[in-house]
Amino acid sequence: MKAAEATSSTATNMGRLKYYQVSVFVCGWISYASTYCLRKPLGVIKADLHKFMNLSTTQLGWLDTALLLPYAIMQMILGPIGDRYGARKTFGVCIILSALSMITFGYFSSFTIWFILLFLNGTAQSQCWPNVTKGVLGWFSDSVRNSMFGMFGTCAFAGGIIGTMIAVYIQANYGWRQVYFFPAVGMIFLGLGTLIFFQQPDEVGIQVPGKESVESTPKGSAVAGGEKPKMWDLWNMPMIPEVSVAVFCLKVVRYCMYMWLPMYLLQALNYSSAMAGVFSTVFEIGGVTGSALIGFALDRYYKGQTLRGIAFFVLLSTVGLVLFMLTSSWGVFFNSLFMFMAGAFNAGPDILLCGTVPAELVEKHNKNAATATIGLVNGFGSIGTCIEGPIIGAITAYAGWTGMFYLMIGLSALGTLSTYKAESIFRRVNRPTTDFIAGV
Known part of the structure; x- marks a missing residue:
């Protein structure tokens, strides 16, 4: 009974x-x-x-x-x-x-x-x-x-x-x-x-099974102590600066594609106005697909190594941008293929880097500082959305559309390196006790 x-x-x-x-x-x-x-x-x-x-x-x-x-x-x-x-x-x-x-x-x-x-x-x-x-x-x-x-x-x-x-x-x-x-x-x-x-x-009053227990500290306490957490305290946590820089790079690339791709297609590749408008959504469609699928790929093939997997996918986005630039004159099919690739492997990692990753990083120390840390990482990255317009405008005026793509490729590569650095720091700091992100 x-x-x-x-x-x-x-x-x-x-x-x-x-x-x-x-x-x-x-x-x-x-x-x-x-x-x-x-x-x-x-x-x-x-x-x-x-x-x-x-x-x-x-x-x-x-x-x-x-x-x-x-x-x-x-x-x-x-x-x-x-x-x-x-x-x-x-x-x-x-x-x-x-x-x-x-x-x-x-x-x-x-x-x-x-x-x-x-x-x-x-x-x-x-x-x-x-x-x-x-x-x-x-x-x-x-x-x-x-x-x-x-x-x-x-x-x-x-x-x-x-x-x-x-x-x-x-x-x-x-x-x-x-x-x-x-x-x-x-x-x-x-x-x-x-x-x-x-x-x-x-x-x-529900306990969610399968969640790693974290040391609970009083609300308003510091990340690793008894004082109220300040932005500088959160920024000084291991890996937070590297993850924030990666998010910054990815957001600049994404918003550059949102805001400037139609004009590039119109002026540089001689698309019609209608085709430029329609094709410019390929990057965003890739973003929807990548966001939906990359999380599953990480949980299946990079279990315990989330940052390493994300760095690999950002690298694929960089490759997609390079291939798009090199094959830009090959026609709509290749343009669509490589822009879809760049969008999928940019957006999926971006969502995770300003969502699950900072939440997991800070929850190891204080579950009550998770929202502030997510806001810090995503806020720092969102600064890129504010400054990309003047920067891209100046670069295209000085070096043309090629200069814009060189900048996007460089920023995407920097995002890859920054994520790899965060992963290596985590392995070094947490090697003896945990495998929740980087693994051993």
């Missing part, structure tokens, strides 16, 4: 665990993907702002900065908020704040007000990625973290595609002033849903 009761209790607990795993995964995926519905419209309506509101290209560039700069910087400054109030509350409230900041965008005609609203939007969204990452990872065992988070990471790329399509549809049917209103209304409800459904294991 007791054995039967124990079996029934175990089955019930496993059923509850599966329910929360699915609900948190789905809720987090949809909610984070929706954040792009309040990022992508700015690129869609730039031509309208220039034509109807007489904004100069310089002012349009400053609007980009208003959104992207606080997104990068505030991840590093506000990171401890998620560790203090919890992933569910922080993520849900930030989604709602992001929506409220942009819901009235179309009702103003002032550059200054638009700048302020975009700044608030970037600040609110800065805490979405660190907290959704911590919230999702908390529900899965260490043995499948890369696989599950690789699948989850597709939300960042699918969200970008969906956000653009929605903005284009609203612009065409309701005018540019409504491109933020409808998505913002929807995101308010998604934020409320997140507050309800994005539960964490400690909130519902």
Whole structure:
């Protein structure tokens, strides 16, 4: 009788665990993907702002900065908020704040007000990625973290595609002033849903099996001591600078492809405007595929050696960029093949390097500093998205499109070396006791 009761209790607990795993995964995926519905419209309506509101290209560039700069910087400054109030509350409230900041965008005609609203939007969204990452990872065992988070990471790329399509549809049917209103209304409800459904294991009293135990320290303590963790404390942790540099390199490469590839295809390879626009999504489609599959490859073929596997995949992205440049005159098939390769092996590692890897690194010391560390790594990397525009513009003006590709190849190679260095540091520091990332 007791054995039967124990079996029934175990089955019930496993059923509850599966329910929360699915609900948190789905809720987090949809909610984070929706954040792009309040990022992508700015690129869609730039031509309208220039034509109807007489904004100069310089002012349009400053609007980009208003959104992207606080997104990068505030991840590093506000990171401890998620560790203090919890992933569910922080993520849900930030989604709602992001929506409220942009819901009235179309009702103003002032550059200054638009700048302020975009700044608030970037600040609110800065805490979405660190907290959704911590919230999702908390529900899965260490043995499948890369696989599950690789699948989850597709939300960042699918969200970008969906956000653009929605903005284009609203612009065409309701005018540019409504491109933020409808998505913002929807995101308010998604934020409320997140507050309800994005539960964490400690909130519902579930112990997730297969998770390596970590030494628990009081909330607000330092990474390895009793003081409140500071950004400098986190930065001084082994491997965090190397992982941050790798994320920086990968994000510069990715956003360069997003922002400049259509113009390159049009001017350098003589694609038509329509073909350039369609082909430019190949890199992003590769990103969705790579994010979904690379996590599974790491868990199967690089178990206990995540950083080594990631470094190998980043190297493949570098090779893809080299082959794309060398075969650029060979036609659409080869262009598509190597750009898809570059995108797949850039995006998949990027998602893991600013998600599972920093979480695992810091959780060995203090599980309550995970959100801050993820914010630090992703925030440092996101600085690259803020500065790639002026840098690429200057390089192409001085050295042409070839110079741009040399820079992208160099940055991708640097990302490979930085990841390998992090892996070697981990093996040296942790060789006697652990194999959770680098192995022995």
